[in-house]
Amino acid sequence: MNETLEKRHMGLRASRAISNTIIYVILIVMSVIWLFPFVCIVLQSFRVESTWQVGYVIPQKWGWDNYVALWNSDFKRWYLNTFVIALVVAALQTVIVLCMSYTLSRFRFKMRAGLMRFMLILGMFPGMLTMIILYRVLKDLGLTQANAVPGLILVYVASSGMGYYVSKGFFDTLPKSLDEAARVDGATRAQVLTKIILPLAKPIVIYTILTAFMGPWGDFVFARYVSFGTSAGMNVAVGMWNWLTPDMINQRYTMFCAGGVIVAIPVAILFMCLQKYYVEGVTGGAVKG
Amino acid sequence: MKKYSDLEFLRLSKSEKFFYKLASFFTSIPRAVARFFVGIWNFIVKKIFGTIASEIADVFLTFKNGDWKTRGSYLVMGLGLIARGQVLRGLLFLLFEIVFIFYMITTGGYWMSMLGTLGRVGPHEEYNEILDAYTTVYGDNSFKILLYGVLTIFFIVAFIYTWRLNIKQSKIAQEYEEHGRKLKSGRDDLRALVDEQFYKTLLALPLLGILIFTVMPIVFMILVAFTNYDGTHDGFNNALFTWVGWKNFGTMLSWEGGGNVYSAAFGEVLTWTLIWAFFATFTNYFLGMFVAMMINKKGIRFKKGWRTILVLTIAIPQFISLLYVSKMFAKNGIINGLLLNWGWIDQAIDFWGSTAHNALLPRIMVIVVNIWIGIPYLMLIATGILMNIPADLYESSRIDGANAWQQYTKITLPYMLFITGPYLLTSFTGNMNNFNVIYLLTGGAPVNPAASSAAGSVGYTDLLITWLFKITTGAGAQYYMASVIGILVFVVIAVISLIVYNVLPSIKNEEDFQ
Numbered sequence: 088m089n090e091t092l093e094k095r096h097m098g099l100r101a102s103r104a105i106s107n108t109i110i111y112v113i114l115i116v117m118s119v120i121w122l123f124p125f126v127c128i129v130l131q132s133f134r135v136e137s138t139w140q141v142g143y144v145i146p147q148k149w150g151w152d153n154y155v156a157l158w159n160s161d162f163k164r165w166y167l168n169t170f171v172i173a174l175v176v177a178a179l180q181t182v183i184v185l186c187m188s189y190t191l192s193r194f195r196f197k198m199r200a201g202l203m204r205f206m207l208i209l210g211m212f213p214g215m216l217t218m219i220i221l222y223r224v225l226k227d228l229g230l231t232q233a234n235a236v237p238g239l240i241l242v243y244v245a246s247s248g249m250g251y252y253v254s255k256g257f258f259d260t261l262p263k264s265l266d267e268a269a270r271v272d273g274a275t276r277a278q279v280l281t282k283i284i285l286p287l288a289k290p291i292v293i294y295t296i297l298t299a300f301m302g303p304w305g306d307f308v309f310a311r312y313v314s315f316g317t318s319a320g321m322n323v324a325v326g327m328w329n330w331l332t333p334d335m336i337n338q339r340y341t342m343f344c345a346g347g348v349i350v351a352i353p354v355a356i357l358f359m360c361l362q363k364y365y366v367e368g369v370t371g372g373a374v375k376g
Numbered sequence: 377m378k379k380y381s382d383l384e385f386l387r388l389s390k391s392e393k394f395f396y397k398l399a400s401f402f403t404s405i406p407r408a409v410a411r412f413f414v415g416i417w418n419f420i421v422k423k424i425f426g427t428i429a430s431e432i433a434d435v436f437l438t439f440k441n442g443d444w445k446t447r448g449s450y451l452v453m454g455l456g457l458i459a460r461g462q463v464l465r466g467l468l469f470l471l472f473e474i475v476f477i478f479y480m481i482t483t484g485g486y487w488m489s490m491l492g493t494l495g496r497v498g499p500h501e502e503y504n505e506i507l508d509a510y511t512t513v514y515g516d517n518s519f520k521i522l523l524y525g526v527l528t529i530f531f532i533v534a535f536i537y538t539w540r541l542n543i544k545q546s547k548i549a550q551e552y553e554e555h556g557r558k559l560k561s562g563r564d565d566l567r568a569l570v571d572e573q574f575y576k577t578l579l580a581l582p583l584l585g586i587l588i589f590t591v592m593p594i595v596f597m598i599l600v601a602f603t604n605y606d607g608t609h610d611g612f613n614n615a616l617f618t619w620v621g622w623k624n625f626g627t628m629l630s631w632e633g634g635g636n637v638y639s640a641a642f643g644e645v646l647t648w649t650l651i652w653a654f655f656a657t658f659t660n661y662f663l664g665m666f667v668a669m670m671i672n673k674k675g676i677r678f679k680k681g682w683r684t685i686l687v688l689t690i691a692i693p694q695f696i697s698l699l700y701v702s703k704m705f706a707k708n709g710i711i712n713g714l715l716l717n718w719g720w721i722d723q724a725i726d727f728w729g730s731t732a733h734n735a736l737l738p739r740i741m742v743i744v745v746n747i748w749i750g751i752p753y754l755m756l757i758a759t760g761i762l763m764n765i766p767a768d769l770y771e772s773s774r775i776d777g778a779n780a781w782q783q784y785t786k787i788t789l790p791y792m793l794f795i796t797g798p799y800l801l802t803s804f805t806g807n808m809n810n811f812n813v814i815y816l817l818t819g820g821a822p823v824n825p826a827a828s829s830a831a832g833s834v835g836y837t838d839l840l841i842t843w844l845f846k847i848t849t850g851a852g853a854q855y856y857m858a859s860v861i862g863i864l865v866f867v868v869i870a871v872i873s874l875i876v877y878n879v880l881p882s883i884k885n886e887e888d889f890q
Contacts, residue, residue, distance in 0.1 A: 103675060106673075107673070107675050107676060110670045110673060110676060111676070113670065114670065114671070114676075114682050117667070117686070118682065118685045118686075120748070121685055121686055121688060121689065121748070122685060122688070124697065124700055124701055124704060125688060125692070125697075127700075127704065127710055128696075128700050140703060140706065140708050140709055140710070141710075141713060142708070142709075142710060142712065142713015142714065142716060142717060143710070143713055143714070143717065144710060144714070183581065183582045183585065184582075186578040186579065186581065186582055187578075187579065187582045189578065190574075190575045190578045190579050194574070194575040196575055202583075206586070208870070209586075209590055209591065209594065211805070211866050211869045211870050211873070212594050212862060212865075212866045213809050213840075213841050213844065213862050213865050213866070214809075215809075215811065215841055215844055215845055215862070216593075216594065216597045216844065216858070216859065216862035217589075217590065217593035217594060217597060218848070219597070219600075219848055219855055219858070220523070220593045220596050220597060221589065221593055223519060223523070224523070224593075241589075242589060244585065245585035245586070245588065245589035245590075246585060246586060246589045246590045247582075247585070248582030248583065248585055248586050249586060249590065275567075275570050275571040275574070276570065276571045276572065276574035277570035277571065277574055277577075280574070301693070304693040305693040305694050305695050305812070307695050307812070307816075308811065308815070308845065324693070324695040327695070327696075327699075328695065328699065331699055331703060336703075340703070343699075343700075344700070347696040347700060350693060350696060351691075351692045351693065351696055354691065354692065354693060355688065355691040355692055358687075358690070358691035359684065359687075359691060362684075362687065365690075365756075366756050366759075366760065367760075369753065369756050369757055369760075370756065370757055370759075370760030370761065371760075
């Protein structure tokens with residue numbers, strides 16, 4: 088009896104070892120696939136023997152030439168533009184999103200349900216549709232081309248109230264009795280928000296700041312519209328996209344790689360540091376719908 | 377279709393149950409759609425007309441019962457409030473009225489009068505005596521007329537609403553006075569804005585932004601679909617544009633002239649958009665869940681390390697990773713170079729295709745690269761949810777002799793689907809509008825000869841959203857067609873959402889999920 092149990096135990100252990108090995112193999116293969124492009128882009132950024140695409144990964148001659156060329160190009164300006172946009176948007180968008188989500192989570196007013204349904208319907212229109220007119224409006228305000236930075240900030244921030252879902256889901260999980268206890272003690276609604284709720288909302292505040300900060304680094308379509316060929320008003324995505332067009336790619340490919348590294352490193356480091364909050368936000372958002 | 381009672385349903389075999397559910401799903405779609413339209417009809421007739429009628433009745437009644445202060449508010453907004461001591465509110469009403477009247481007289485009237493035609497005088501040649509030559513003189517600006525016309529209509533609606541509010545408040549103030557109750561002072565009002573009515577303070581700025589930068593542009597673009605606004609009718613520099621009614625919808629859906637150029641292109645693109653959204657959503661969903669389960673499995677080490685590696689694709693801006701990957705798979709890119717060097721192939725593979733012959737490969741490629749981008753998100757989401765599944769469910773199922781596959785289909789999958797149902801829907805509609813992946817990878821290529829005679833040279837990997845974008849660029853930009861496509865995208869997404877919302881829950885309840 089004991090012997091058979093032992094055997095079964097051994098069998099279980101063996102089968103677990105086999106399945107774990109298979110999983111390790113799969114995970115290692117996946118890691119290679121996931122890392123390969125990023126390793127390539129880093130290695131290619133140090134390649135100096137040619138500036139076009141080549142069919143090998145390891146450079147034949149190494150050097151900082153591409154980074155020096157970046158420093159001497161408009162890249163600096165694009166980087167600064169993007170950085171300023173990202174910082175300002177992160178600050179303002181967070182305020183707007185928190186106002187919106189806190190209100191919709193905590194207050195019960197007459198238009199609430201209608202407002203949420205209305206925004207759900209608005210969200211079904213492709214955002215791209217509104218670009219044409221927003222561009223013309225910004226142009227009338229003089230906020231395009233070289234002045235694209237304030238224009239982009241305005242548009243990003245102004246429509247950010249629509250993205251309240253994730254943080255509303257978070258506020259819904261904070262017990263209402265907290266608010267009520269403070270109200271009984273004589274706090275106004277505004278004090279409840281600033282003194283009680285905000286300190287508890289740290290994870291979602293960080294999540295909102297993080298996503299708001301990362302957004303502008305990737306925006307490409309609208310930024311291209313607004314800068315409209317003027318280098319001084321471009322962000323990194325628009326400027327570097329131009330480097331990979333067919334007539335530029337042979338001179339700029341390795342510079343693109345170097346630029347990609349410079350853009351990705353700070354954003355990726357920030358993301359990795361705040362990963363915990365991002366995961367909380369994303370998971371919460373998916374569960375609440 | 378035959379409807380079974382509960383008892384009959386339980387007696388069916390497994391496959392019969394499945395087909396019965398499937399059939400009842402599809403037969404209930406028309407009913408759901410019908411219910412939706414009945415709902416809209418009821419909403420319009422009962423809610424909107426009912427409300428307007430009762431509001432109008434109340435306006436007359438208030439006038440009949442009002443004293444001179446209340447009646448005066450009909451003409452001079454805020455009069456009733458100021459006369460009864462609510463000075464702050466009253467002055468705000470009055471100020472709004474003055475601004476409104478001033479605006480309407482100075483500019484608003486002009487925009488409104490032009491809205492019917494979108495401008496009368498276009499750019500034309502006129503003799504200039506000083507230069508002694510004909511020069512171009514610019515007339516009206518259709519774009520501005522439409523834009524400010526829409527804004528003026530918003531303003532008028534806001535004015536009517538405020539006017540109505542002013543009457544309502546005058547009536548309340550009068551009633552309070554008659555009953556000898558104390559009215560709220562301006563200070564009370566201000567205090568309420570940080571307390572009872574704090575929501576008004578909080579929402580003011582976000583809603584203003586949404587109104588001006590989302591609602592107004594959408595209304596404008598819906599209206600553009602009924603004009604001939606395009607690169608050659610830009611409304612100011614070369615020609616005015618004007619209303620054309622439903623003509624553009626006719627062209628797109630080919631009930632009006634021009635053959636079926638657009639409807640063929642629309643059919644092609646819509647089909648691919650739906651196929652793409654389906655695969656992009658579900659490949660990511662199941663593979664992401666699978667990866668999360670692998671990493672979560674007992675005995676697997678470096679859990680955090682694996683996750684960190686995968687999450688890199690989220691951390692790095694998509695324009696870098698997607699653009700780079702698209703170049704890696706180019707004909708002279710690294711992948712082809714390596715495969716050639718290793719001797720696995722003798723000539724470069726055209727991953728992104730250039731002709732109709734290899735249209736399938738680019739389509740598969742965008743889905744595969746999308747998996748690379750999308751698995752990490754799903755892995756994060758699934759990890760969070762999987763950890764919440766009570767461990768004793770698995771424990772007891774193992775004692776009952778369930779194997780891993782049974783555990784997956786009976787516990788893990790139903791749990792995941794139940795919790796992430798709404799997420800699946802938003803992710804499906806999000807993928808339908810997934811501009812970045814398509815545009816940065818292929819730009820829509822390769823060109824689809826069956827559809828390319830429509831504007832924007834439609835390609836095999838073009839989604840509706842990238843087609844829309846292509847149409848709006850260049851000198852021949854057909855903004856009205858882009859707008860029609862945008863409206864159709866909305867219709868498709870709304871219909872899908874409605875069906876899922878209306879039909880799925882009823883099916884879900886029948887599920888044996890506990």
